[in-house]
Amino acid sequence: MINMIKETRSGEKMSKISIKVTPPGPNARKIVEEDTKYLVKTTKSLPIVAERARGAFVEDADGNVYLDFSTGISVTNVGHIHPYVRDRVAEQLDKLWHFAGTDYYYREQVDAAKAISESTPGSFHKKVFFSNSGAESNEAAIKLAKAHTKKQEFIAFIGGFHGRTQGALAFTASKSIQKKGFFPTMPGVEHAPFPNPYRNPFGIDGYENPEELENRVIDYIEDYMLHTYVHPDNLAGFIVEPIQGEGGYIVPPKGFHTKLRKLADENNAVVIMDEVQTGFGRTGKFFGSEHFGVEPEIMSLAKSIASGIPMGAVVVKDTFDFPEQSLHSNTFGGNALASVACVATIEVIKREKLLDNATKIGAHLKKGLQELASRYDAIGDVRGLGLMLAIDFVKDRKTKEPNAKLRDAFELNAFRNGLLTLPTGLSAMRFIPPLNLTEEQADMGLEVIEKAVRASL
Ligand SMILES: Cc1ncc(COP(=O)(O)O)c(C=O)c1O
Numbered sequence: 001m002i003n004m005i006k007e008t009r010s011g012e013k014m015s016k017i018s019i020k021v022t023p024p025g026p027n028a029r030k031i032v033e034e035d036t037k038y039l040v041k042t043t044k045s046l047p048i049v050a051e052r053a054r055g056a057f058v059e060d061a062d063g064n065v066y067l068d069f070s071t072g073i074s075v076t077n078v079g080h081i082h083p084y085v086r087d088r089v090a091e092q093l094d095k096l097w098h099f100a101g102t103d104y105y106y107r108e109q110v111d112a113a114k115a116i117s118e119s120t121p122g123s124f125h126k127k128v129f130f131s132n133s134g135a136e137s138n139e140a141a142i143k144l145a146k147a148h149t150k151k152q153e154f155i156a157f158i159g160g161f162h163g164r165t166q167g168a169l170a171f172t173a174s175k176s177i178q179k180k181g182f183f184p185t186m187p188g189v190e191h192a193p194f195p196n197p198y199r200n201p202f203g204i205d206g207y208e209n210p211e212e213l214e215n216r217v218i219d220y221i222e223d224y225m226l227h228t229y230v231h232p233d234n235l236a237g238f239i240v241e242p243i244q245g246e247g248g249y250i251v252p253p254k255g256f257h258t259k260l261r262k263l264a265d266e267n268n269a270v271v272i273m274d275e276v277q278t279g280f281g282r283t284g285k286f287f288g289s290e291h292f293g294v295e296p297e298i299m300s301l302a303k304s305i306a307s308g309i310p311m312g313a314v315v316v317k318d319t320f321d322f323p324e325q326s327l328h329s330n331t332f333g334g335n336a337l338a339s340v341a342c343v344a345t346i347e348v349i350k351r352e353k354l355l356d357n358a359t360k361i362g363a364h365l366k367k368g369l370q371e372l373a374s375r376y377d378a379i380g381d382v383r384g385l386g387l388m389l390a391i392d393f394v395k396d397r398k399t400k401e402p403n404a405k406l407r408d409a410f411e412l413n414a415f416r417n418g419l420l421t422l423p424t425g426l427s428a429m430r431f432i433p434p435l436n437l438t439e440e441q442a443d444m445g446l447e448v449i450e451k452a453v454r455a456s457l
Helices: 026-038 082-093 107-121 134-149 210-230 256-266 288-292 336-351 354-375 404-416 439-456
Strands: 051-052 057-060 066-068 127-131 153-157 189-192 235-240 270-274 300-301 312-317 381-386 389-396 421-424 427-429
Touching: 057 336, 066 439, 082 336, 107 127, 107 312, 107 336, 134 235, 134 270, 134 300, 134 312, 189 210, 189 312, 235 256, 256 270, 256 288, 312 427, 336 354, 354 381, 354 389, 354 439, 389 404, 404 421, 404 427, 404 439
Parallel strands: 153 189, 153 235, 235 270, 270 300
Antiparallel strands: 051 057, 057 066, 127 312, 300 312, 381 389, 389 427, 421 427
8 A cells, every 4th residue: 555655745755865945945934934823832943844754754845855864853763654554553543543541441552562561671571551752651650660669759860851741850851941940840859960971070981981980970879869868768769761862862881770770779769761762773772771781670661662653651560560540540541543553663673673773774874973073073972872873062072062053053954955863962963763774875864964064164
């Protein structure tokens, strides 16, 4: 069925960048204008107006075709409108859409829960709560942690991002504007420094001395926080991303997550692993925590879980299930269309060996970015795992002073040359293409990246 569908408006296949009108063109400008009139301000940064998308490409309202290294913020991990996912959802469209999975029963959400349980790390039996977004997953995770530990306080990390609802917002700390004017958020949340190897308050070079950095952070929490202002008897748990996403694609040293989990266990607390951005193959493993050898007992998921149909989930060790009915619920969780898309997405990742591809093409792309960094001093750091990659723009390589202005200029120049990218952190640009990116497409992207760096200096 999918082969009969036009990819671009003129019926061509979307296989290369094609900029016909300098973007934003007249049609795009009109939609941006109306969007500004009718929608509340959010976090928009580029005037890209998408009309159609397929695989790694997006066509805008003026017929320009872009290579998509942003995947709707790491959502379309198997590429836009993957034919298998599309066909499964199309079949489901004639069967059942919504039936309040929290209150009634149907097979599709059980299948999705099973597929997720079998793909997440940990050989223990797991249970799933379905939500509709990353923030809502974290809200549920917080309640599950409180119910399990019968404690109420949490420690999150500076640079962490966990959503923008008033509960999840309490944990979020990647940009101060996120909280501007919104206090009080959920009380009982403190923040610890994250072991950022590139820039950290301890002045440690975490690439050279990873263990020193992870120990310093763990000691800071244990010796300082737990002794002076978070009593262990109050500490329900930690919330942490395996690799910080919105904080700038920060990969902590290898041993950090094991040490954090040990600290949590010693204090009868839990670790909520927020895999909303790192999940479903983004890092070359099914879940980011697998790079660090930890098996989370509570894991938050969303974004790529259903290839663009809104869905989130919390996966818990079965002993973490709520002790009784009605402590938590929602209306749309486990929606039948989303559940089918979730199972299909997992099948595609496994069947098409997308983890191997993300690892292989990710290494190729990273090498290209490192070569670029060797030619341009403005790139201070190249980091990431799999196809979760970023470059950090600096004013000075020695001081590592962030250069957000240059990063923003890069984003615009990449866009004008047909590549969609997404800023992250203080001064980094992330590259998160679909996991089935080809080497040819990676090279296509690298060519634009270099052009955009040059045009921005
Ligand atoms: C790690 C992480 N957690 C939670 C969220 C919030 O997800 P949502 O925007 O779906 O609420 C995000 C979104 O970027 C995220 O990256």
